[in-house]
Amino acid sequence: MVSVQELLKEYIDEGRIKLDPSVNHHTITVHDPCNYVRKSQMAFGDHMGDLNRWITMQCVDPSLYREMCDDPMNNFCCGAGGGAWAMPYDEERLAYGKIKADQIKATGAEIVMAPCHNCRDQIMKGLPKVHDMGNYKETLYLWELVANTLVIEPWSEEEIEKAHAARDAQFERDGIEMEEEEE
Amino acid sequence: MxxxxxxxxxxxxxxxxxxxxxxxxxxxxxxxxxxxxxxxxxxxxxxxxxxxxxxxxxxxxxxxxxxxxxxxxxxxxxxxxxxxxxxxxxxxxxxxxxxxxxxxxxxxxERDKVPGPIHKGTMMNLERGNNLGIPKEDFLYLLADLGKELEEECCPGFYVPVDKEGANLIVTINSKEPFGEPDDMKFWWKIFYAAKEDWTVSSVNWEGVNWGLFSGDDPAWKEQVRRIIENARRLKVKTILYPE
Known part of the structure; x- marks a missing residue:
């Protein structure tokens, strides 16, 4: 079992992916999802708050970083945790999230990095509908930020051929018939 | 008075x-x-x-x-x-x-008084392998189509390896993505492409969202975790990535 943060750190440390922070120009802050930070610490004795920040810093110029919370362990829930995003209590969920909206506003950041599907949906689709979030523009998953910052080098001809052969074998096994393609 | x-x-x-x-x-x-x-x-x-x-x-x-x-x-x-x-x-x-x-x-x-869809989704997951009941065939075609799109956009040679035995990494998927935000799956795919990761996704029981955890349904919670581990064992994959 590997967490997304550990995997991304490994890719960066080992030089398996290259990042170009110069493509990102907006100020950014980091949200601490309860499951990755506080509850991870309580359950496993380790948390991802620092790694979330470190990976974010690999993607932006450090001058653009804005801290939301000095103590990730005591950061606030987005308001949609524990399945609340899917529950019928929208009014309560959005009222709950005011403290998160206020935190984001106070950072002055334009982008919020949220390494959790649920937090991302609440911060991106929920909170801006009802709360003033200051300079806020957009929410990105951690892996979305990394993907946007990637320098992608195309594979070699040999690698591509090998992948195509594996793909074709897989499609045949699974009965997937793609529309005719011209190569 | x-x-x-x-x-x-x-x-x-x-x-x-x-x-x-x-x-x-x-x-x-x-x-x-x-x-x-x-x-x-x-x-x-x-x-x-x-x-x-x-x-x-x-x-x-x-x-x-x-x-x-x-x-x-x-x-x-x-x-x-x-x-x-x-x-x-x-x-x-x-x-x-x-x-x-x-x-x-x-x-x-009581289970029929659990608010919202999280109990129904949990039951759907136990029955069909994901919270939203996406059929296997639709899922496989979607991965094939999107994979081809990504290959054309930026990543020559890219495809989504399904049920690949002996891969290095197996990934779960949040059903909301194939259901409603399919392009969001490409973020990870680009990263895997760049890192030349040997990865795979299971054709069945690939759901990463565990609503049993939230609905308070311990047996369903455990069953879903068991299935994720079972997928890894069946495909002889050492590492599970759980991007939730």
Missing amino acids: AEEAKPMEIHIDRKNRKIGGIAPELADRCFTCGTCSGGCPATGLVPMEGAEGVTWDARKAIRAIVFGMEQEVVDSKWPWVCTLCGRCEYACPMGIKLMRSFRAARTLR
Whole structure:
């Protein structure tokens, strides 16, 4: 079992992916999802708050970083945790999230990095509908930020051929018939 | 003249407490200091039925459990508006398991009274392998189509390896993505492409969202985790990536 943060750190440390922070120009802050930070610490004795920040810093110029919370362990829930995003209590969920909206506003950041599907949906689709979030523009998953910052080098001809052969074998096994393609 | 208020007799049956069953004596340690409710964004959001102007909060819910009013907690909206974020439990100076108690209150809710789709989704998952009931064939075609799109956009040679035996990494998927936001799957795919990762996704039971955890359904929660591990074993993959 590997967490997304550990995997991304490994890719960066080992030089398996290259990042170009110069493509990102907006100020950014980091949200601490309860499951990755506080509850991870309580359950496993380790948390991802620092790694979330470190990976974010690999993607932006450090001058653009804005801290939301000095103590990730005591950061606030987005308001949609524990399945609340899917529950019928929208009014309560959005009222709950005011403290998160206020935190984001106070950072002055334009982008919020949220390494959790649920937090991302609440911060991106929920909170801006009802709360003033200051300079806020957009929410990105951690892996979305990394993907946007990637320098992608195309594979070699040999690698591509090998992948195509594996793909074709897989499609045949699974009965997937793609529309005719011209190569 | 108003009738003189008489104190209500409270019957406390500590031995048979269901929520306290997690830690029978812990709730009783509460000092009523309010650290939990003072630092909780859900404080004041849920009106207490039959008590005008009074709202639920973490401290009151724990006190209700101490006083044997478990059923009132179970029947209230409190355990569901609480997001189980754990801040109260982390901060409690007496080590009371607040978050676990409120999740236990969810477990005690009758299944057909679990709010929203999380119970139905859990049942759907047990039956069809994902919360939204996406059929296997649709899923496989979607991965093939999107993979081809990504190959054309930026990543020559890219495809989504399904059920690849002996891969280095197996990935779960959040069903909301194939269902409603399919392009969002490409973020990870680009990263795997750039890193030349040897990865795979299972054609069955690939759901990464565990609603049994949230609905308080322990057997379903465990079953879903078991399936994810089973997929890894079946495909002889050493590492599971769980991007939730």
